[in-house]
Every structure is written in C-alpha cells, then in structure tokens.
Amino acid sequence: MIIEIISLILLWFGIYYIVSLSLNMEFGYAGIPNFGKALSVLVGAIAVGGILDRLLILYFGVGGDFITGTTYATSMLNDLIASNPIVGIGILILAIILASILGFIVGAIFILPSAKLKEDYLGVTLLAISEAVFLICMYNLNIIGGYYGISTPDILAFVPGEYRGWAFTGIVLFIAFLVYLFFERLLNTPFGRVLRAMRENEDTVKAFGRDIMMLRIKTMAIGSAIGAIAGALYSLYTVNIIANAFTRVEWTFFPFLMVLLGGKGNNKGVALGVLCYVVVKVLLDVYKYNLKYTLNIPFEPVWLSYMLFGVLMLLILYYKPSGLIPEKPIITPPMKKKIMEISNK
Amino acid sequence: MILEGAIIYSNLLVLLALGLTLTYITTNVPNFAQGSYAIVGSYVALTLLKLFDINPYLSLPVLFVVGAVVGLITYLALKPLLKRGASVEILMIATLAIDLILLGAIGAYSEILSQIVGSTQAKFVFANLDFTLFGFKGILFVSTFVIILLLIGLYLLLYKTKFGIALRASMENPSLAQTMGIDVEKTRLFSWILSGALACVAGGLLPFMQEIVPSTGDLIIISIFAASIVGGLRHISGALIGGYIIGLSESLITYYLSQAFGTGFLVYGKVISLIIMILTLLIAPYGITGVDWRKVKKMLFTS
Numbered sequence: 001m002i003i004e005i006i007s008l009i010l011l012w013f014g015i016y017y018i019v020s021l022s023l024n025m026e027f028g029y030a031g032i033p034n035f036g037k038a039l040s041v042l043v044g045a046i047a048v049g050g051i052l053d054r055l056l057i058l059y060f061g062v063g064g065d066f067i068t069g070t071t072y073a074t075s076m077l078n079d080l081i082a083s084n085p086i087v088g089i090g091i092l093i094l095a096i097i098l099a100s101i102l103g104f105i106v107g108a109i110f111i112l113p114s115a116k117l118k119e120d121y122l123g124v125t126l127l128a129i130s131e132a133v134f135l136i137c138m139y140n141l142n143i144i145g146g147y148y149g150i151s152t153p154d155i156l157a158f159v160p161g162e163y164r165g166w167a168f169t170g171i172v173l174f175i176a177f178l179v180y181l182f183f184e185r186l187l188n189t190p191f192g193r194v195l196r197a198m199r200e201n202e203d204t205v206k207a208f209g210r211d212i213m214m215l216r217i218k219t220m221a222i223g224s225a226i227g228a229i230a231g232a233l234y235s236l237y238t239v240n241i242i243a244n245a246f247t248r249v250e251w252t253f254f255p256f257l258m259v260l261l262g263g264k265g266n267n268k269g270v271a272l273g274v275l276c277y278v279v280v281k282v283l284l285d286v287y288k289y290n291l292k293y294t295l296n297i298p299f300e301p302v303w304l305s306y307m308l309f310g311v312l313m314l315l316i317l318y319y320k321p322s323g324l325i326p327e328k329p330i331i332t333p334p335m336k337k338k339i340m341e342i343s344n345k
Numbered sequence: 346m347i348l349e350g351a352i353i354y355s356n357l358l359v360l361l362a363l364g365l366t367l368t369y370i371t372t373n374v375p376n377f378a379q380g381s382y383a384i385v386g387s388y389v390a391l392t393l394l395k396l397f398d399i400n401p402y403l404s405l406p407v408l409f410v411v412g413a414v415v416g417l418i419t420y421l422a423l424k425p426l427l428k429r430g431a432s433v434e435i436l437m438i439a440t441l442a443i444d445l446i447l448l449g450a451i452g453a454y455s456e457i458l459s460q461i462v463g464s465t466q467a468k469f470v471f472a473n474l475d476f477t478l479f480g481f482k483g484i485l486f487v488s489t490f491v492i493i494l495l496l497i498g499l500y501l502l503l504y505k506t507k508f509g510i511a512l513r514a515s516m517e518n519p520s521l522a523q524t525m526g527i528d529v530e531k532t533r534l535f536s537w538i539l540s541g542a543l544a545c546v547a548g549g550l551l552p553f554m555q556e557i558v559p560s561t562g563d564l565i566i567i568s569i570f571a572a573s574i575v576g577g578l579r580h581i582s583g584a585l586i587g588g589y590i591i592g593l594s595e596s597l598i599t600y601y602l603s604q605a606f607g608t609g610f611l612v613y614g615k616v617i618s619l620i621i622m623i624l625t626l627l628i629a630p631y632g633i634t635g636v637d638w639r640k641v642k643k644m645l646f647t648s
Contacts (some may be wrong), residue, residue, distance in 0.1 A: 033434040113623045122431045132619045299456035306449030313442035
C-alpha cells in the first residue's frame with residue numbers, strides 16, 4: 001500500500017512538474033497570465049487520442065466508428081508491444097513528438113488574438129479560449145471521444161501488470177528531469193533574462209528594440225509544447241482519454257497553486273511546490289473514503305478538497321506571495337567574476 | 346419562440362455583466378467568481394422552494410440579501426491584496442481561488458440538501474413552476490421587470506443622490522475623488538455588494554431557462570466576460586449593451602447555425618460569444634462604449 005502510494009506520488013509529481021515548469025516560464029518568467037494552461041495539456045491528449053489513434057486505425061485498417069475503432073486498434077497494437085518492447089518505446093517517442101509539435105503550433109496561435117492586450121484582458125481571453133476548446137472537445141465525440149472516452153495504446157504492455165506503475169513512473173520522472181534541464185539551460189540565457197525584463201517592464205524591453213509580441217509567441221509556443229508533453233504522458237498512463245479530465249481546475253488552477261506555493265520564477269522552488277501539492281492530493285485521493293466515514297462528512301470529499309485548495313491559495317497570496325523559495329537575482333559569469341574579484345580584495 | 350429565450354437569456358446576462366463591470370471599474374478586479382455567485386443564488390432559491398415551499402419568484406428579495414453578503418465577503422477576502430497593491434494577475438488568481446471555494450461549497454451543499462430532501466438535487470430546473478401570460482413564459486416578464494427596476498434604481502441612485510455623484514466621481518477618477526474628500530472605500534464596498542446581489546438574483550431566475558449543476562458557474566462566466574468586454578469594461582452602460590449583444594447573438598446565431606448544420610451545433614453557443622469577444626478585442630480593445638464615435642464618424646465622412 002505504502003509502496004503504491006509512493007509510486008503514485010512520484011508519478012503525479014513528474015506530470016505536474018512538467019506542466020508547472022512550463023507555466024513557470026510563461027507566468028513566473030515572462031509574466032504572461034496564462035489562465036488557459038489547461039488547453040496545452042488538452043492538446044497533448046488530442047495529439048495522442050485524435051492523431052496517434054487515428055494513425056493506428058488507418059494502419060490496422062479497422063472499420064466502424066471512431067470510438068470503438070480505437071478500442072480494436074489499441075488492443076492490436078498492445079499485442080504487438082507485448083511481444084516487441086521496441087514498438088512501445090517507439091510509440092512513446094512518436095506521441096511526445098506529435099504532442100510537442102501540435103502544442104508548439106497551438107501555443108503560437110493561442111496568443112495571437114492578444115496582440116495589443118494588457119494583462120487583465122490577456123488573462124481573460126486565454127481562459128475563455130481554453131474553456132471554449134475544452135467544451136468543443138467534450139461535446140464533439142469525433143475529436144477525442146468527448147465524454148464517452150477512447151482508448152490509448154499501452155506503451156508498457158510488455159511489462160507485467162504489477163510493475164507497470166513503477167515503470168511508467170520511471171519514464172515520467174526521466175522526462176520531467178530532461179524538461180527541467182531544458183528549462184534551466186533555456187532560461188539561463190539572454191532569452192531567459194529578456195523574459196524577466198519583459199515581466200518587469202515591457203516598455204523598457206521595447207525601447208531596447210525587442211519585439212514584445214515575438215517574445216510572447218515564442219514563450220507560449222515553447223510552454224504549450226512542454227505542457228502538451230505532460231498531457232500526452234497522462235493520456236498514455238491512464239490508457240484512455242475522457243475529455244472531462246482536462247478541466248480548468250485540474251490543469252490551470254492547480255499548476256498556478258503549485259508555482260505560487262513553490263515560488264514563481266524559480267524552477268527548484270516550483271519542484272517543492274509541486275511535491276507539497278501532490279502529496280496532499282494523492283493522500284486525499286487514496287484515503288478519501290476513510291476520511292469521509294471517520295469524519296462523517298455528508299458529501300463527496302472532492303468538494304472539501306476544492307475548498308481546502310482555494311483557501312490555501314488565498315493564504316499563499318496573503319502571507320507568502322513570493323513562495324516558499326523566492327526567486328534569486330540572476331548572476332551571469334562575468335558578474336560572478338567581478339564578485340570574486342571584489343571579495344578577494 | 347426562439348427570440349423569447351434569447352431575450353430572457355440577455356436579461357440575465359445583463360444582470361451578471363453589470364456586476365462584473367461595476368467591480369472592475371471601482372477596484373480593477375476582473376472577477377472570475379461572478380458565475381458562481383449566480384449558482385449560489387440558484388441553490389438558495391432551490392432550498393427555499395424545497396424546504397419552505399416558497400415560489401422562486403418570491404424568494405428574489407432573499408437572494409438579493411444573500412448575494413450582497415457573498416459579494417461583501419469576496420471584497421473582504423480581496424482587501425488585504427488590494428491594500429498591498431497586488432498586481433492584477435494576483436487579484437485574478439485570488440478570484441479564481443474564491444470561485445473554487447464557492448464551487449466546493451455549492452457542490453457540498455447540493456449533496457447535503459439531497460440528503461435532507463431525500464432525492465438528488467445535483468441537477469434541477471424551475472421551468473415547470475413558471476406561469477404563462479399572453480402565451481409567453483412568465484420569466485420573460487419577470488426578468489424584463491427586474492432589468493427595468495434595476496435601471497430606474499441605478500439612474501435615480503447615480504444621478505439624483507449625493508452618494509451617486511460621489512460614486513460616479515470615484516469611478517471616473519478615484520484619486521481625484523479622494524482628494525475631494527470622497528470616501529472611495531465606501532463606493533468600492535457598495536459596488537461589490539451590489540455586484541453579488543445582482544448576480545444572485547440572476548441566479549434565482551436562471552433555472553427557469555436552463556438546467557443547473559454546481560459547475561454551471563464555470564460555464565456561464567465565458568458569456569459574462571464576453572458581454573462585459575464587448576460592451577466595454579470601462580463604462581457601466583457597456584454591460585447593458587454587451588449583455589444584449591452577446592445574449593441575442595449567442596442564442597440566435599447558434600439557433601440558425603443548428604438549423605443549417607443539425608442540432609449538434611447547439612452546444613457551441615459559448616464558442617460564438619468567444620469569437621465575438623475576440624473580434625471586439627482586435628477591432629476595439631476597449632469595447633463598444635470605449636470607441637471614440639466622433640472619430641469614427643469623421644473617418645467615415647472624410648474617406
């Protein structure tokens with residue numbers, strides 16, 4: 001039991017860390033209030049459910065409607081993966097590539113309507129676009145199966161059932177680590193510093209000849225590509241996609257909670273924030289019925305968790321607006337050299 | 346028939362958008378919890394109906410008071426942040442948090458109510474309770490009556506009383522109003538209370554035309570923002586204009602498109618309001634009331 005809980009915590013840590021890192025670049029570094037983060041995760045699911053599944057249906061030549069077609073096509077593929085692990089890994093890589101390309105394109109388009117908008121209008125527009133796409137995906141059964149849901153391939157069909165959770169956790173953590181390295185490298189460049197400058201004062205950045213819109217497009221494209229990878233991993237882990245899972249609360253509000261709890265603009269702080277949230281979330285998920293019956297709560301514990309996390313967010317905003325580990329000033333190598341010289345004297 | 350539904354919907358949207366615009370003007374907070382305020386109203390009306398057998402129309406005054414309290418609590422929750430001069434993103438996140446707390450409270454309450462009443466109350470409508478007059482639904486008259494009452498009330502308040510002048514002054518220019526000795530704090534408090542009250546009243550009327558679930562608020566918030574933005578977030582009459590534009594176009598355009606492309610299209614109403622909102626933002630970022638019409642006229646005549 002304990003082992004399973006630890007595995008779940010690590011898995012969710014990996015998935016949410018990927019989402020939060022991308023949000024941290026958009027919101028923590030570049031100052032874009034991306035209240036449509038859920039869209040990028042949904043795009044990852046579309047890449048797996050809408051594109052990869054369709055390719056499989058075409059490849060295996062399954063007839064019939066889309067929703068049942070995915071069930072047959074994925075079970076055929078799972079048989080193939082069970083005998084040949086390379087196929088499973090190939091499908092994983094293909095899914096990640098598809099998701100990041102689609103996320104990149106969607107992210108770049110997503111930000112376009114907001115060319116001239118100030119922060120508040122920008123946030124509202126992003127939220128509205130994300131919510132509208134979510135509604136379309138929910139009610140149109142031909143995209144990713146809507147509220148009925150569709151199957152996705154089990155890329156670890158060759159792993160015995162009891163080890164599957166751990167194997168997948170390993171993969172997710174490995175990818176999360178790669179994403180972390182990617183962002184650390186990317187944001188410690190002049191690009192990362194210009195993003196911070198844009199957050200602090202757009203006019204100054206403009207005065208130095210940088211195109212604000214181009215910076216925003218680049219940020220959102222990269223951020224959405226990474227968010228989509230998390231969405232693809234999540235859909236591959238659960239082996240099915242139900243559009244209801246990609247809500248604003250789950251994939252926009254909670255990532256914001258994690259980023260703000262950990263400390264925006266600080267990737268290590270965000271890791272701490274994600275860990276805190278995920279531990280509470282998984283424990284609540286696992287023990288929700290024990291909690292319900294021991295405390296005699298007359299309603300589903302999910303509502304209680306909403307109230308709890310809402311209050312937690314307000315408390316963070318009141319008392320720890322810069323998070324558990326605040327952002328540190330940037331020290332570039334030339335600055336470091338100068339500091340060393342001064343301290344040596 | 347379809348126009349009737351569109352007008353009812355627009356009336357309710359005006360009530361909701363008016364509150365959103367009001368609090369945005371006075372405190373600069375885009376309030377994402379506005380949709381959930383309405384659902385609080387819906388559930389209070391449901392409770393009064395189920396437990397005390399009070400017709401939802403008669404419970405509107407109660408809803409007004411309940412909404413006022415909800416609005417007041419929201420303002421008090423935001424006040425520490427406003428005092429600190431928090432950025433607008435932080436304030437938006439705070440209203441998202443309040444929205445989530447309200448959603449949790451409504452969901453929990455709906456299940457408690459189900460246990461008290463003895464049947465599930467997670468989904469409900471009031472449409473079966475409505476009366477008909479001259480072949481029209483009663484809600485058409487009631488919602489229109491509420492709007493007229495509100496407009497007369499607002500007109501008298503804003504243009505005929507001293508408090509109204511102070512209110513308008515602090516909307517136009519808060520810092521100047523403050524130096525003239527106007528208590529800006531009072532006007533902010535007033536705007537939040539009124540905003541909550543109007544939203545709750547709208548929420549009491551909403552079940553007459555659509556099914557309510559605890560998360561309905563998250564859905565209608567798109568239309569509310571679209572209405573306020575299309576009308577212009579900087580001017581109070583913007584909510585009125587925007588509410589009717591979004592309400593009518595969302596209902597009518599979706600209806601005609603569904604006639605052309607099949608009933609599957611009906612669920613895309615929110616997409617229509619989103620498109621209108623984005624077009625407005627691209628052409629006139631400050632909404633219809635933010636457009637300098639004299640300039641437009643000049644441009645049209647010279648070209």
